[in-house]
Every structure is written in C-alpha cells, then in structure tokens.
Amino acid sequence: AQSVxxxxxxxxxxEGASLxxxxxxxxxxxxxxxxxxxxxxQGLQLLLKYFSxxxxxxxxxxxxxxxxxxxxxxxxxxxxxxxxxxxxxFCAVGASYNFNKFYFGSGTKLNVKP
Amino acid sequence: GxxxxxxxSNKVTEKGKDVELRCDPISGHTALxxxxxxxxxxxxxxxxxxxxxxxxxxxxxxDRFSAERTGGSVSTLTIQRTQQEDSAVYLxxxxxxxxxxxxxGPGTRLTVT
Numbered sequence: 213a214q215s216v217x218x219x220x221x222x223x224x225x226x227e228g229a230s231l232x233x234x235x236x237x238x239x240x241x242x243x244x245x246x247x248x249x250x251x252x253x254q255g256l257q258l259l260l261k262y263f264s265x266x267x268x269x270x271x272x273x274x275x276x277x278x279x280x281x282x283x284x285x286x287x288x289x290x291x292x293x294x295x296x297x298x299x300x301x302f303c304a305v306g307a308s309y310n311f312n313k314f315y316f317g318s319g320t321k322l323n324v325k326p
Numbered sequence: 327g328x329x330x331x332x333x334x335s336n337k338v339t340e341k342g343k344d345v346e347l348r349c350d351p352i353s354g355h356t357a358l359x360x361x362x363x364x365x366x367x368x369x370x371x372x373x374x375x376x377x378x379x380x381x382x383x384x385x386x387x388x389d390r391f392s393a394e395r396t397g398g399s400v401s402t403l404t405i406q407r408t409q410q411e412d413s414a415v416y417l418x419x420x421x422x423x424x425x426x427x428x429x430x431g432p433g434t435r436l437t438v439t
Contacts, residue, residue, distance in 0.1 A: 318368035
C-alpha cells in the first residue's frame with residue numbers, strides 16, 4: 213500500500229543551525245514528491261516538488277530536497293534556519309501522473325530556538 | 327489574484343445534524359481536492375474532481391459523506407448525520423490539470439458537539 217512516513221513528529225533547532233526533515237515513501241511506481249509548509253494560521257504552501265531529472269531540487273525560502281530512490285527518501289534540508297521557519301512541514305506523494313490522489317505524511321512540527 | 331476560499335471558516339454543529347462545506351477554487355483550475363486534517367494527523371485524502379467528475383469516491387470515510395462540483399468551479403462537501411469523530415479541519419485545494427502543485431484554502435474547522 214502507498215504511504216508516506218515522517219519519522220520525526222517534533223524537531224527543535226537553534227536559529228542559524230542546519231535542518232534536515234526526513235520523509236520516506238512507499239509507492240510502487242514513479243513517485244511524484246512534494247514538500248508543503250503550514251505556518252500557524254496559514255494554509256499549506258508548496259515548498260518544492262520532484263518529478264524527474266536532477267535528484268536535488270531547490271525550492272522557495274532557501275529549502276532544498278534530495279530524492280534517493282534506493283532509500284525511498286525525499287528529505288528536506290535548509291543550511292541555516294530562521295525563526296520564521298517555525299511551522300509544520302508535510303511530505304506528500306502524488307499517486308500518478310494525472311495527480312488524481314495524494315498521500316501525505318503526518319507532518320513534522322519545527323520549533324526554532326532563538 | 328484570488329486564492330482558494332472556503333466557507334464557513336468555523337462550524338459548530340450538534341451530533342446528528344447535516345453540514346455543508348463550500349470550496350471556491352482558483353479560476354481556471356480544473357482539478358479540485360478535498361482533505362480532512364484531524365488533530366495531530368496528516369492530511370487524509372477524501373476526493374478528487376477533474377471538472378465536475380469524481381472518478382474515485384473510495385476515499386470518502388463513509389456513505390454519510392458526499393461531494394459535488396458544479397460548473398467546473400464551486401464544490402460542496404456534505405456530511406450527513408454528523409458524528410463527533412467528524413470533527414476536524416476540512417481542506418480544499420485546487421490545481422491546474424496535470425500540474426501536481428496544489429493551492430490550498432484556509433480550511434473549515436468543523437466541531438461536532
């Protein structure tokens with residue numbers, strides 16, 4: 213069965229430190245992968261997506277993610293975290309090329325210490 | 327431009343009553359999605375529309391849930407005979423056909439008492 217796992221429910225990092233949020237997926241076909249961010253009181257916003265090609269993708273707000281097929285992972289990274297990055301982050305897999313279904317992870321809540 | 331809007335933003339209802347949740351997608355977006363987000367949970371996919379058609383309704387949690395879309399635009403999610411376990415935030419998203427990138431609305435917080 214298709215699924216997305218985000219192993220870390222909460223993560224706390226200091227401002228200026230690096231960040232890596234983990235995402236593992238289980239999907240039989242070519243995965244279409246996404247990271248979304250949900251800030252307090254805000255709707256979900258797309259950070260980045262991977263469909264094909266270069267396995268390191270750049271997104272908005274200085275985020276990047278790397279697709280590793282051998283590990284079924286799509287981890288999100290940022291070299292230096294800002295206080296405004298405190299939010300909840302969701303990894304998602306699109307079920308097929310026509311995007312008729314998506315599977316979301318349970319989210320990772322990021323706290324940023326001053 | 328206008329984003330995805332949802333109404334109402336909050337709804338409190340008594341157990342057993344019916345509720346209707348509305349979603350106005352971005353103009354020109356033919357794909358529309360409904361999700362349910364329970365406290366501390368990820369997003370649970372409910373249903374997808376391409377135009378007015380929903381090819382797969384298997385994501386709806388029970389036959390108390392139904393959804394429709396008219397004119398390729400506004401969509402309504404209806405929950406009949408609400409139960410306490412229906413309490414959640416219901417999110418709507420829209421997308422250009424085949425684009426994959428979803429634009430989410432602010433959600434409707436449903437509380438069943």
